[in-house]
Amino acid sequence: MALxxxxxxxxxxxxxxxxxxxxxxxxxxxxxxxxxxxxxHGAAPAARAALAGGATRLAVATAGEATxxxxxxxxxxxxxxxxxxxxxxxxxVAARADVAAWREGFVAALAATPGAExxxxxxxxxxxxxxxxxxDPEEAARVARAAAEAxxxxxxxxxxxxxxxxxxxxxxxxxxxxxxxxxxxxRAEHGDLLVHAANSAAALTEPAARxxxxxxxxxxxxxxxxxxxxxDHGLEPALELHTYVAEVKRIAPGQSAxxxxxxxxxxxxxxxxxPIGYGDGVxxxxxxxxxxxxxxxxxPLVGTVSMDNITVDLGPGGREPVxxxxxxxxxxxxxxxxxxxxxxxxxxxxINYEVVCGISARVPREHHRDGAPA
Ligand SMILES: Cc1ncc(COP(=O)(O)O)c(C=O)c1O
Numbered sequence: 510m511a512l513x514x515x516x517x518x519x520x521x522x523x524x525x526x527x528x529x530x531x532x533x534x535x536x537x538x539x540x541x542x543x544x545x546x547x548x549x550h551g552a553a554p555a556a557r558a559a560l561a562g563g564a565t566r567l568a569v570a571t572a573g574e575a576t577x578x579x580x581x582x583x584x585x586x587x588x589x590x591x592x593x594x595x596x597x598x599x600x601x602v603a604a605r606a607d608v609a610a611w612r613e614g615f616v617a618a619l620a621a622t623p624g625a626e627x628x629x630x631x632x633x634x635x636x637x638x639x640x641x642x643x644x645d646p647e648e649a650a651r652v653a654r655a656a657a658e659a660x661x662x663x664x665x666x667x668x669x670x671x672x673x674x675x676x677x678x679x680x681x682x683x684x685x686x687x688x689x690x691x692x693x694x695x696r697a698e699h700g701d702l703l704v705h706a707a708n709s710a711a712a713l714t715e716p717a718a719r720x721x722x723x724x725x726x727x728x729x730x731x732x733x734x735x736x737x738x739x740x741d742h743g744l745e746p747a748l749e750l751h752t753y754v755a756e757v758k759r760i761a762p763g764q765s766a767x768x769x770x771x772x773x774x775x776x777x778x779x780x781x782x783x784p785i786g787y788g789d790g791v792x793x794x795x796x797x798x799x800x801x802x803x804x805x806x807x808x809p810l811v812g813t814v815s816m817d818n819i820t821v822d823l824g825p826g827g828r829e830p831v832x833x834x835x836x837x838x839x840x841x842x843x844x845x846x847x848x849x850x851x852x853x854x855x856x857x858x859x860i861n862y863e864v865v866c867g868i869s870a871r872v873p874r875e876h877h878r879d880g881a882p883a
Contacts, residue, residue, distance in 0.1 A: 511751070511752075511753040511834065511836060512751075512873060513752060513753070513755070513784035513785060514750070514751070514752050514784065514785040514789045514871070514872045514873075515750075515751045515752075515872065515873055515875055516549070516550075516748055516749070516750055516751075516868055516872050516873070516874045516875070517748070517749045517751060517841070517874075517875050517877060518550045518551060518554070518555070518747050518748050518749075518874055518875070518876050518877070519745075519747045519748075519749075519877055519878065519879060519880075520554055520555070520557075520558035520747070520876050520877065520878050520883050521558075521877075521878040521879045522731050522745040522746070522747040522879075523550070523555055523558035523559055523562065523729060523730065523731070523747045524558045524559070524561050524562035525562065525745060526562065526728060526729055526730070526731050526744050526745060526747070527539060527541060527558070527559045527561075527562025527563050527564050527725075527729055528562045528563050529742075529743050529744070530563075530564075530709075530712060530713075530723070530725050530728055530729065531562065531563030531564065532563075533712065533713060534707075534712050534719050534723045534725075537707075537712075537719040537720060537721055537722055537723050538564075538565045538566060538703075538721065538722045538723075539559075539563055539564040539565060539566075539722075539723060539725060540564065540565070540566040540567065540568050540588065540705070540722050540723065540724045540725070541555070541556065541559030541560070541564035541566070541567055541568070541725060541726075541729050542567075542568045542569075542590075542708075542724055542725060542726030542729065543555050543556045543559065543567055543568070543569060543574075543578070543726075543729075544568070544569045544570035544571070544574055544590075544591075544726070545570070545574075545866045546574075546866075547730070548726060548727065548729075548730050548732075548862065548865050548866055549748065549790075549865040549866045549867070549868045550730055550747060550748055550865065550874070551874045551876060552569070552574060552577060552578060552581075553577070553578060553581035553583060554874075554876045554883065555729070555730070555747075556578055556581075556583050556585070557583065559729055560583075560585055564585075564729075565585070565586070566585060566586045566587070566588065566722065567583070567585050567586070567587045567588070568587070568588040568589075568590050568724055569587065569588075569589055569590070569591075569606075570589070570590055570591040571589065571591055571597070572589055572593060572597040572598070572599075572600035572601040572604065572606070573597075573600065574589075575587055575589050575600070575601055575604035575606040576600055576603070576604045578604070579604045579605065584605075586607070587604065587605070587606040587607065588606060588607045588608070588609070588629075588631060588666075589601045589604075589606045589607070589608050589609065590609050590641075590724075591609070591641070592641060593608060593615075595618060598618060598619060598622055599622055599623075601628075602619070602622050602623075602624050602625045602628055603624060605627075605628075606628075607628065607629035607630070607631055607665050607666070608628065608629075608630060608631070609630075609631045609632075609633045609641065609642075609668065610630045610631070610632055610633065610652055610656065611632065611633045611634075611635070611641065611642045611643040611648070611649060611652055612643070612648075612652065613648075613651055613652055613655045615652075616630060616652055616655040616656050616659060616662065617655070617659070619659075619662060620659040620660065620661060620662055625661055625662065626661035626662075627661065627662075627663060628661075628662055628663065629662075629663045629664075629665025629666065630652075630653075630656035630662055630663065630664055630665055630666075631665055631666030631667070631668045631703070631705075632649050632652050632653045632656065632664070632666070632667050632668070632695070633649070633668050633669065633670075634646060634649045634667070634668070634669045634687070634688060634691055634692075635669070636669045636683075636684040636685075636687040636688045637671075637672050637680065637683060637684045637687070638669070638670045638671065638672045638684075639672070640670070641670075642668075642669065642670070646687075646691045649667075649691065650691075650694070650695065650698075653667070653695050653698075653699060654698075657699050664699050664702055665702060665703060666702050666703040666704070666705060666722075667691070667692040667695045667696070667702055667703075667704050667705075668704075668705045668706060669684065669687075669688045669706045670706070670708065671684055671706065671707070671708060671710075671711050671718070672684070674707070674708055674710035674711035674714070674715065674718075674734070675710040675734050675735050675736065676735075678714070678715065681711060681715055681718065682717075684706075685706070685715075685717055685718060688706055689717075692704040692720070703720075703721045703722050704720040704721045704722070705720055705721060705722035705723065705724060706718050706720060707719055707720070707723040707724065707725075708723075708724055708725065708726065708727075708734070709725045709726060709727045709728035709729075709734040710734035710735060711723070712724075712725050712728070713728065713734065713742055726862075727861065727862055728742065728744055730746070730747050730748065730865065731744040731745040731746040731747045731748075732744070732746060732850055732851070732861045732862070732865065733851055733861065736851055736854065736855075736860060736861065737851060738849065738851065739849070739851070746840075746841070746849065746850065748840065748841070748850070748865055748868075749838060749840055749841025749842070750785075750790075750791075750838070750839040750840040750841060750868060750872070751836065751837070751838055751839070751841070752783045752784060752785040752837045752838075752839060753783065753784075753834055753835060753836050753837055754781045754782070754783060754803060754821075754831055754832075754833060754834065754835040754836075754837055755782050755783065755784045755818075755833065755834075756781065756782035756833065757779060757780070757781050757782075757823065757829050757830075757831060757832070757833055758779070758780050758782075759777070759778075759779060759780075760774040760777070760778055760779065760780045761774065761777055762774055762775055762776060762777060765812070766780055766811055766812035766820040767796075767811075767812030767813040767814075767815060767820055768812075768813040768815060769813050770812075771796055771797055771812050771813045772797060772811035772812035772813075772820070772822075776825055777825060778822065778823065778824055778825045778826070779822075779823040779824060779825070779826065779829060779830050780811070780820055780821070780822065780823065781803060781808070781820065781821045781822075781823045781831065781835075781837075782818055782819075782820050783801065783818065783819050783820070783821060783837050783839075784817060784818055785817075785818070785819060785839060785872075786814055786815045786816045786817045786818050786819055787814050787815070787816055788816040788817055788869060788871055789817075789868065789869050789871055789872050790864075790867040790868035790869045790872065791814055791819060791839060792814065792857055792867065793813070793814045794814075794856075794857045794858075795810055795814050795819075795853070795856060795857065796810075796812065796813045796814050797809075797810070797811060797812065797813075798810070798856050798857075799839075799853065799856055800848060800852075801819070801821050801837055801838065801839055801848070802837060802838040802841075802842075802843040802844075802846050802847075802848060803821065803823065803831055803835055803836075803837045804831050804835050804836075804843075804844070805843050805844025805845060805846055806846070807846055807848075808821045808822055808823055808824070809821065809822050821837075839853075840853060840864070849861075850864045850865055
């Protein structure tokens with residue numbers, strides 16, 4: 510029996526994507542970014558698959574995400590990349606995660622946190638992202654010194670983050686020109702530390718950005734960091750979003766579908782109701798603005814996306830064009846056709862990241878390996 514909404518996640522695809530990324534990045538290590546519940550794919554299963562595929566480390570954004578991975582029994586080296594308040598810092602320490610730092614006061618607070626012995630500090634230089642990190646290389650060097658000298662702490666890494674690796678390689682090179690000499694100086698001063706900068710887009714296209722480690726998120730899940738077709742980089746989308754046709758009804762000229770009557774039929778035809786909506790992450794911006802696959806056929810989503818339902822135009826004809834219960838796909842392949850997350854993102858004027866992260870907690874995730882139970 511079909512579920513009203515189901516995200517099917519192929520962990521074998523995650524594993525293959527990671528094998529490909531690891532081979533591309535080698536000799537740099539692959540750190541799989543599994544924040545935001547593994548970009549909506551399920552953090553712990555995605556992390557295990559990434560490690561099986563060749564990732565040697567994991568990264569998350571929050572202390573809570575680190576805690577959840579440890580609770581799931583994952584004990585790979587883990588980096589919390591995000592800002593941490595004092596309470597959150599204690600959580601990250603308890604999860605035996607490394608942390609990112611760019612202020613001396615933060616390093617002092619970390620050193621004073623019970624249980625912080627052995628915690629690795631990755632110093633973050635802001636070379637142009639304008640978000641976390643310090644823009645001042647001298648301050649960043651002082652932070653590194655503080656981490657190296659604080660009893661119990663470990664200076665573990667030197668990092669930065671790119672602002673434009675998906676669309677402006679010239680600015681990536683500017684960021685690299687700021688980062689590389691600073692990181693090399695730190696390495697000369699402190700010896701063994703991991704230098705890292707690249708996200709998926711940079712890891713795939715900018716060899717000079719790979720250093721010791723690449724931090725890949727979107728590509729791990731088989732989504733294209735360049736917003737086109739993941740196949741361009743040999744990536745396989747891991748996630749499919751399924752629903753089914755719960756209701757089929759005739760629609761006559763002048764009759765409408767959904768809130769606000771944003772679709773009014775001009776011809777006699779058939780309407781299908783699919784029990785998935787913005788409460789599941791099918792965004793309201795897809796109102797009259799998406800295709801869905803039903804029995805391998807692209808049909809237009811018509812009318813307003815509701816919280817729990819969408820309606821599709823099943824076309825004209827004298828007989829019901831599809832039976833009630835017919836499987837439908839919002840993201841993914843069906844009988845030779847496919848809807849990529851990138852297509853949905855383009856319709857919404859957003860990025861594939863937001864499409865998959867937006868699939869809500871109400872949607873069960875079913876993990877499998879090429880169709881076999883995971
Ligand atoms: C600091 C940092 N590194 C790496 C990543 C992974 O980026 P991507 O998903 O583009 O590979 C992110 C994600 O946004 C990030 O915030």
